[in-house]
Amino acid sequence: MSTPMFENVALIGIGLIGSSLARVIAAKGLAGHVTIATRSAETLAQAQALELGDDYCQSNAEAVRDADLVIVSVPVGASEAVAIEIGPHLKPGAIVTDVGSTKASVVRQMAPHIPAHAHFIAGHPVAGTEQSGPAAGFAELFQDRWCILTPMEGTDADAIDRLSQFWQACGSTVDRMDPDHHDLVLAIASHLPHIIAYNIVGTADDLEAVTKSEVIKYSASGFRDFTRLAASDPVMWRDVCLHNKDAILEMLARFSEDLSSLQRSIRWGDGDKLLELFTRTRGIRRSIIEAGQDTDEPDFGRHTHKTEPSAAPE
Numbered sequence: 503m504s505t506p507m508f509e510n511v512a513l514i515g516i517g518l519i520g521s522s523l524a525r526v527i528a529a530k531g532l533a534g535h536v537t538i539a540t541r542s543a544e545t546l547a548q549a550q551a552l553e554l555g556d557d558y559c560q561s562n563a564e565a566v567r568d569a570d571l572v573i574v575s576v577p578v579g580a581s582e583a584v585a586i587e588i589g590p591h592l593k594p595g596a597i598v599t600d601v602g603s604t605k606a607s608v609v610r611q612m613a614p615h616i617p618a619h620a621h622f623i624a625g626h627p628v629a630g631t632e633q634s635g636p637a638a639g640f641a642e643l644f645q646d647r648w649c650i651l652t653p654m655e656g657t658d659a660d661a662i663d664r665l666s667q668f669w670q671a672c673g674s675t676v677d678r679m680d681p682d683h684h685d686l687v688l689a690i691a692s693h694l695p696h697i698i699a700y701n702i703v704g705t706a707d708d709l710e711a712v713t714k715s716e717v718i719k720y721s722a723s724g725f726r727d728f729t730r731l732a733a734s735d736p737v738m739w740r741d742v743c744l745h746n747k748d749a750i751l752e753m754l755a756r757f758s759e760d761l762s763s764l765q766r767s768i769r770w771g772d773g774d775k776l777l778e779l780f781t782r783t784r785g786i787r788r789s790i791i792e793a794g795q796d797t798d799e800p801d802f803g804r805h806t807h808k809t810e811p812s813a814a815p816e
C-alpha cells in the first residue's frame with residue numbers, strides 16, 4: 503500500500519459525515535492511524551463496534567494530541583466548545599478543519615482558539631443525506647461532490663494544498679470561497695430547501711387532524727421528497743438556522759416576495775404569468791442535466807468533473 507497522506511488523523515464527531523470520512527480514509531489508505539472521539543459514550547461504542555477507527559476516546563483533547571489532521575464533524579453550534587477543548591493540545595503543524603454546513607460562524611467560533619503553530623482551514627463537503635449517526639455513513643458519500651474550503655487570509659498555502667489533496671483523494675472536487683459568500687450561496691441552494699420542507703410537512707401534519715391521514719395516503723412523489731428532507735437531523739438543522747441567520751432571513755424574504763407574486767397570479771387567474779414561471783424553471787433543470795453536471799435522481803447534485811473548479815482567490 504502507498505504511503506498514507508497523513509500519519510495520524512483525529513475524527514471529532516462520528517455521525518453521518520465523520521463515519522463516512524472514517525470509511526473512505528480506510529478504503530483508500532489515507533491515514534496511518536485514525537483516532538475517533540465523540541461526546542456520547544453510546545455513539546463511541548457504536549463506532550467501535552463498526553470498527554471505524556484504530557483508537558477511541560471520549561476526550562476531544564486527548565484525541566488530537568498526536569494528530570497531523572483533525573476533522574471536526576459536529577453540529578455547527580458545538581464548534582466553539584470543540585475548538586476550546588482541542589486548541590491547547592494541538593501539535594505544531596497540525597491541520598484543523600471542519601465539515602459544517604455554515605462557514606462564517608464556524609470561522610468566528612473556532613479560529614480564535616486554534617494556536618498559531620497549527621493551521622485552521624474551514625471546509626464543507628456539499629454531500630449528505632437525511633440520515634445521521636455512525637451507521638449511516640458510507641465511503642462513496644464524497645465521490646464526485648464538491649468540497650468548499652474557506653481559508654482565512656494568510657493561511658499557509660502548503661496546508662491548504664494538503665487538505666485539498668485529501669478531499670480530492672476522497673473523490674471530491676475542491677473549490678475555494680469566502681465564508682460569507684459560501685453562506686449566501688448555500689442559504690438558497692441547501693438551507694432554504696430544508697426549511698421549506700420542514701414547513702410544508704409541518705403544515706400538512708397540522709391539516710392531518712382535519713383530513714385524517716389523507717395527505718399522506720394520497721401524497722405523490724413531490725410531497726414524499728419533502729418528507730425525506732424534513733426527516734433530516736433536528737439538532738443539525740436548528741444549528742444551521744441559528745448560525746446562518748442573516749443569509750437565511752435574506753433568502754426567505756426574497757422567497758416570500760416571489761411566493762406572494764405567485765399567489766397573486768393564481769388569485770387573478772394570470773395563466774400567462776404562471777406558464778412563464780413554470781416554463782422557465784423547467785428549463786433550469788433541463789439545462790443542468792444537459793450540461794452533464796447532474797445525472798438523474800438519486801444522484802442529482804453529483805457532478806462529473808467536467809467543470810473545472812474556479813481559481814482560488816489570492
Ligand SMILES: NC(=O)C1=CN([C@@H]2O[C@H](COP(=O)(O)OP(=O)(O)OC[C@H]3O[C@@H](n4cnc5c(N)ncnc54)[C@H](O)[C@@H]3O)[C@@H](O)[C@H]2O)C=CC1
Nearest residue numbers: 515516517518519541575576577578602603630631634635
Ligand atoms: N448530514 C448532512 O447531510 C451533512 C452535514 N454536514 C455538516 O456536518 C456536521 C455533522 O453532521 P452529521 O454527521 O450529519 O451529524 P450527526 O448527527 O450524524 O453526527 C454528529 C456527531 O457529532 C457528535 N458531537 C456533537 N457534539 C459534540 C461535541 N461537543 N464533541 C464531540 N462530538 C460531538 C455527536 O455525538 C455525533 O457523533 C454538521 O455540522 C453538518 O452541518 C455537512 C454536509 C452534509
Ligand SMILES: O=C(O)C(=O)Cc1ccc(O)cc1
Nearest residue numbers: 603627628629630631632692
Ligand atoms: O440530503 C440532502 O438532500 C442534502 O442536501 C444533504 C446535505 C445537507 C447539508 C449539507 O450541508 C450538504 C448536504
